[in-house]
Amino acid sequence: MKYILTCIITLSLATFNYAQESEKKNNQSVPSEELLEEVLVTSASREIQKRSEVPGSIATLNAQSIEETKAFGIDQLVNQVPGVFMSTSRAASNEQHFMAVRSPISTKALFLYLEDGLQIRPTSVFNHNALLEMNDLSYGRIEVLKGPASSIYGSESIGGSFNFITKAPSQDLSGSLSFQRNDLGLTRYEFEISDQPSKKFGFYLGGQYAQREDGPVAHSDYEKTAITFKTVYDINATLKWTTVFDIIDYRSDMAGSLSEADYTAGNYESEQTFTEREAIAFRARSTFDKLWNANNKTSFNFIIRNNQMDQNPSYRIRQFRNQGQLTGFGSGEVNSNQFRSYVGLIQHKLDMNFANSSLIVGATTDYSPQNYQAETTDVLVDTQTGRNISFTTNTGDFILNYKADILNYAGFFQYEISPIASLKITAALRYDAFEYDYDNQVDGIAGVDDTVDTFNNITPKLGANYNFNRSFGIYGNYSQGFTPPQVSTLYRNRNELRGIQPSRYHNYEIGGYFTSRSKITIDAALYVLEGRNTLITLRDENDIFFNTNAGSTRSYGIEYGITFRPNKNISITHNGSYAQHRYIDFFDRGTDYSDTDRETAPSLLGTSLITYRKELNKNTRFSITAEHELVGSYNTSFEGQIQNDDGTTATATYDGHNVFNIRATVTYKAFEIWGHALNIFDELYAARASFNRFRNENTFTIGNPLAFHFGARYNF
Template sequence: MKYKQLAALSAALGAAFAAAAETLPVLGEVSVTATREARPLGETPATVSAVKEETLAATRPAHPKDVLNQVPGVWISNLSGEGHSTAIRQPLTTAAVYLYLEDGIPTRSTGFFNHNALYEINVPQSGGLEVSKGPGSALYGSDAIGGTINVLTRTPPVGPEFELGGEAGAHGWGRVLASGGDADADDAWRASLNLTHSDGWQRDAGYDRRAGTLRWDRALADDAMLKTVLSFSSVDQQHVGSLNRAEFHHAPRSNNIPFSFREVDAFRLSTAFERESATTLLSVTPYFRDNRMKIIPSWTVSYDPNRYRTENQSFGFLSKYRMDFVPLRARLIAGFDVDYSPGSRDEDSIALTRTTNAFGGTSYRLDRAVAAVQIYRYDVTFRALSPYLHGEISPLERLRVTAGVRYDDMQYDYTNEFNGGAAGATQGVAGPFPGNGWYGHAASTKVGYHHLSPKLGATWAFTEQLSGFVSYSNAFRAPSESQVFRGSRESSAARAQAQAESLLKLKPVIVDSFETGLRGHAGSLSYELSLYHMTKKDDIVSFQDPLTNQRTAVNAGETLHRGVEAGLGLALARDWRLDASLSYAKHTYETWVVSGTANFNGKEMETAPRLLANTRLSYAPAAMNGGRVQLEWFRLGSYWRDAANTSKYDGHDLFNLRASVPFAKGFEAYASVTNLFDRRHAETSSLSSGAASYTAGLPRTVYAGLQAKW
C-alpha cells in the first residue's frame, strides 16, 4: 500500500541521513515546531515542550489549560467557556505576544490577533501540542515573542478505525467526541467531531461549541504527498465579568453582565505539498482562513460599552526549499511566506444602566430604550511578504550551529467607511464616563512596518544521554488592526481625534532574548532545564487608569523578563510515575512612563507570578490493563495586581484527580475531579476603580464519561 510506504518515508530518510553522517547519537525526542519539520530535539537550540497525543487522550481536557498548565513555565487561565489568557515568559496577558499554529500554519493573520485563539482549534481531538518558548520570529514572523503553541492534527489510520465518546458533568456539562478514518491505496483520511455544551457554573454563563477536523493524506509518488486539512469551530458563549471582594467570597456565582456574549466562527483549509529526496525537501502550503466574531465585550462595560462585529479572510501560502550537504552535515533552508488578509470592523456604542447590588458591586443591564450609535465602520487589509533563510552546520562531531534571518514587510490598507474616507470624531451614547463619549477616526490611509529578525544558536552533545544549548533571537510584534485604527473613548472630540492620529504612529515591539539549557535522561529519569533573559522595547500596552478604568494604547519603554524553567519525569517503580514542572521568573518595568505622569520604573509587572509549579503522581498497574489514576497539584504563586505594586493576590494551590479504567474490549470508563478540595480561587485578579477584582475560578467539578473504539 503506497500510503503506508510514504508515511514512513520522511522518518526513514531523516534517520538514514543522520546515521550516515554522525557517529554520536543525540536525544531521541523530535520537534516539528522549531524548524517547521521533524528534527531531533537534542539539536534544537530552543526550549520546546510537547504534550503527547497519549496525554491528551488520557487527560481529555475540558479546557486547554488542563494540559498546557503541565508544561514548565506555562499558565493558561480560564475566561469563560474555552476563553483564555496566556502567560509564557510574559505576564498573564491578552496582548499579541503569542503565536498559535495548526500544523505549523498560523490560525489567524497578524493583523487580526485573538488571545482566545485556542478555542478556534479542536484541541481535545488533536494529535498533540508543542510549545516553543521564547521568540520564534526568524521562522514565523510577528507575534512569536513569549512563545508559539503548535496544535498538531491526528494522522489518519492505516486501516478502518472509529471512536465514540460521551461524557457528562457538573453545571450542565456534556460533550460528544467522535473520530474515525481509513486508508486505501494512495489515500488515508481521518474526521473528528466535537460537540460540547455547558450551562456554566456562574449565572447566565452558557457555552456551546461545535468543532471538527478533516485530514486527508494522499501519496503522489514514492517521494511526494499532499496533506489537506479542513477545520472549523463555532463557539457561542455568554461572558462573566469580574467580581469585587465581597462578591468573590460570598456570591461567586454572580454575573453582573448577563447580556455580554461572544459568537465565533472560524474556518481553515490548507493543502501541503511535500516532495522529499535523500538531500532535498520542497514544501508549498497554500491556505485559506475565514474568521468572524460578534461580541459585546465584558471588559469594556465600565468605561466604553460597545458591541461590534469583525470579519477577516486570509489567502496565503508558506513555502520553503531545504537542501542537505554531506560535508559537516550542513543544511540550508530558504523560504517565502505570503499573507493577504482583508477584514472589517463594524461597531456601535450601546447604553447601559448601572445598579449597586447587595455586595457593593456594580450590575449592568442593556438599556434597549436607548438606540445604539454607530461609532466605527472600516475595511482594512493586512498584507505581509516574508522571505527567510535558515542554516545549520556541525563543525565538530558534538557541535551543531544554527543561524537564521527573516525579513517581514507588512502593510495595512485602511478605508474609513464611516466618514467617507475622511478624518473626524463621532459622539457615541452618552455615559457617566468620560462624559459624552467621543471616538476619533483617521482618514483612509496605508500604514507599513518592516523588520529584520536574526537568530543564532548552538547545541552540544555531552553524551548520548545529555545535550545542552545556547541561543540568541530577535523578535518583533506589529500592532494589531484594532490598536492602530480603533481609538478609545474620550471626553471630547478634540481628544478623540488627537488619539486616533497618534495611533497611526505606534511602533512595533522589539525583543532580544538570550537562553541556555540542558536536557537529558539518566536511567528512569528524564529532565530539562532552561534559563532565559529577555528585554522588550516599545511594548504596546493598553494603559488602564486604576481609578477610571479608561484604557489607551501606547508604546511604553522597556521591560525585562528573566527566569528558570525545569521539568522532570521519573519512573518511581513498576506502576508509579512522577512528573513535575517548575518555573521561577521575574518580570519588571525597566523604563516605563505612560500618560506623561505614571512612572513604574523598577516595579514588577502586574499579573506576573514568580512561581509556577505542576506535579503529577500517576499509578498504572498492569491489572488495570492500560488504565491509570493520576493526582495533580498545581501551584500558582502570588503576584501584583497593579503596575504600581500596591495590591497583591496571594496565589493558590489546586488539586485535580483523574482516573480511567478499560472494562471490555475497546471500551473505557473515565472520570475526573477538578479543584478536588473546592478551593476558592481566582483565574485572574486585578484592580478596578482602585479596588481588587476577581475572575472567579471553578469550584469542585466532576466529569465522567465512556469511550468505545472499533
C-alpha cells in the same frame, strides 16, 4: 540572578556526572525510543528534527500524555509545560482565556498558535481567545517552543509558539464515540473515524459538540461545534498531498469578573446578563510535499481562512456613578470583526554532505482583507444589585467602522552545520514587511483619515547545541522577536499621545537536557527577555481601557521539567518556573514607574503529577494521576497601592493559590470510562486577579470550585 545561574550550572554538572556514571555501569544497548536524540519535534523549523538539535526550550505533549489527561480544556494540557500558564476559568470562561509564557498573564499578542506548523490567524489580527477556534479532539501531539521564534514563524511568537499537530489517518478502520459531563454544567459529545482504505490514501474525521448550562457562575452558558477533516494522499513515492479542513461554530456568554466582595462571599451572580461572544471560523489547508531526491525536499502550502467574531463585550461596559453611587445607566459597545485570508508558503530544505549541514529557505505571502465595526450601546443598570440588565444599540453611532487590506510578505532562511559530531550550530534570519491599507467607512464621524501604514523588520537567531553523549546536552541561543501593532488597536488608539509602535524583543537563553534509560528526564532553561515598546493596557480618566507602549521591560527566570520513572508503572513529574517581570523604563500620567514589578506577573508557576498505571490483564488496564497546580503571588497593579478606609495604603496583590486534582481512567476492551475530581479541597482561587483603580479594589475571574467530571468512550 547569580543564584539562578549557580543553580543551573550545578544542575548541569551534576547531570553530566550522573550521565557518565550511568554509562559506565551499564554496557547493555538502550532501546532507541529511550534516547534523547530520538525525541522528534517539528516546532523549530517545520521540519522533523531531533530534540538534541534544537537550540531552544521545547516541550512535547505526546499522544500518551494527551490520552491519559482526558482534557476537556486545552489548559489542562499546556499547563503541564514548564513556564506555561494558560489562565482560564472552567467554571465560567468557556475556553476564553489569558496566557502567560515568559510574560505576565495578559491578552497581548505575544503568542503564536499554529496548526501543523501554520498560523491559524493572520499576523495583526491576533485574538487572545484564538484557541477556541480550534478542535482539541483532533490533536495527536502538541509542541510548545518557548521564547521568540520569529525567524521561522514570523511575528507574535514572543513568549512562545504552540503547535497543535493533527492526527494522522490510522492504518485500519477505527474510530470512537464518547460522552462527557460535569457538575460545572458542561456536556460534551465527540466522534472520530479514521481509515487508510488504500496504500495511497487515508483520512481522519473528528468532531465535537459542547454545551454548558446552569454553571456555578451566573451568565456562563456556551455552545461549540468543531469539526476537522484531514486527508493524506501519496500521489507517488516522492509526492504527498495533505489537506485539512476545520470549521468552528462558537457562542458564549461573557460573565466578566467578580468584585472583591462577591468573590470572597461566594456570590457568583455575574454583573452581566447580556454580554456574549460569537465566532465562526473556517480554515482550509492544502500541502504538497515533494521529495526531489535524498537531499532536497520542498513543501508548498496554501491556506484559506474565513473568520467572523461578534461581541457584546463585558470588558467594554462602563457604569456611570455620581459621587460613587450608581446612577442606573452605563455605556458599552457591540463590535464585529470579519476577515478572509489567502496564504501561500513555500519552504525548501537542502541537506548537504559538508559537515552534516542543511539549509532551509522559504517565503510566504498572507493577504487578509478585514472589516471591523464597533457601535456604542446604552446600558441600563440595576442600582440595587449592580447588574447590567439590558442594553440598546445606538445604530450608526460608530466608534470604528473601517476596511483594512492587510498584506504580510516575508522571506526566511535557516542554516545548520556540525563542524564536529557533538556540536550543531544554527543561524536563521527572516525579513517581514507589513502593509495596512486602512479605509475609514465613516470619514469625519469616527476613526482616523484613510491611510496606508507600513512596518518591516529583520529578525535574526543564532544558537548552538553541544551533546556530550546520547543522553545529555546543552544549548544556548540569541533570538529576536517582533510584533507589529494590531489593526484594531492601532486605529482605535491612534492620536499624538497614544500612537502605537511595534514591539521588539531580545531573548538570551541557555539550557540543558538529560535522559537516563527512561528513569529520569531533565530539561532546564535560563533566559532573559528584553522588551522595547512593550504593549500594555491602561485605563484612562473615564475608566475606559486603552493600549499604549511601555518604554522597556525585562523578564528573566528559570524553567525546568523533571520526570522520574522508578518503574514501568509509576511516573513522577514536576514542571516549574521562577521568573521576574519588571518595568525598566515606564511613565504613566506623569509618574515614573521604572524599575517596578509588572502587574499580574506571578514569579512562581508549577505543576506536579504522580501517575500510576497498571495493566491487570490483556483486556483491562487503569491509570490514576494526582496533580498539584501552583500559581504564586503577584501584584495586581503596577501602581501598587490600595487606599484603605482609614486612610492608609496597602499593596494591591493576589496571594496565589494551590489546587489539587485527581484523574482516573479504566479501560476494558473497547470501552473507557474516566473521572476527574477538580479542586478537591474546594479552595477559593482566581484564574486571574486585576486591580480596578476606579473601584479601588481587586476584581477576580473565578477559578473552578470542587467539581466532578465524568467521561465514557467506545473505541472501534
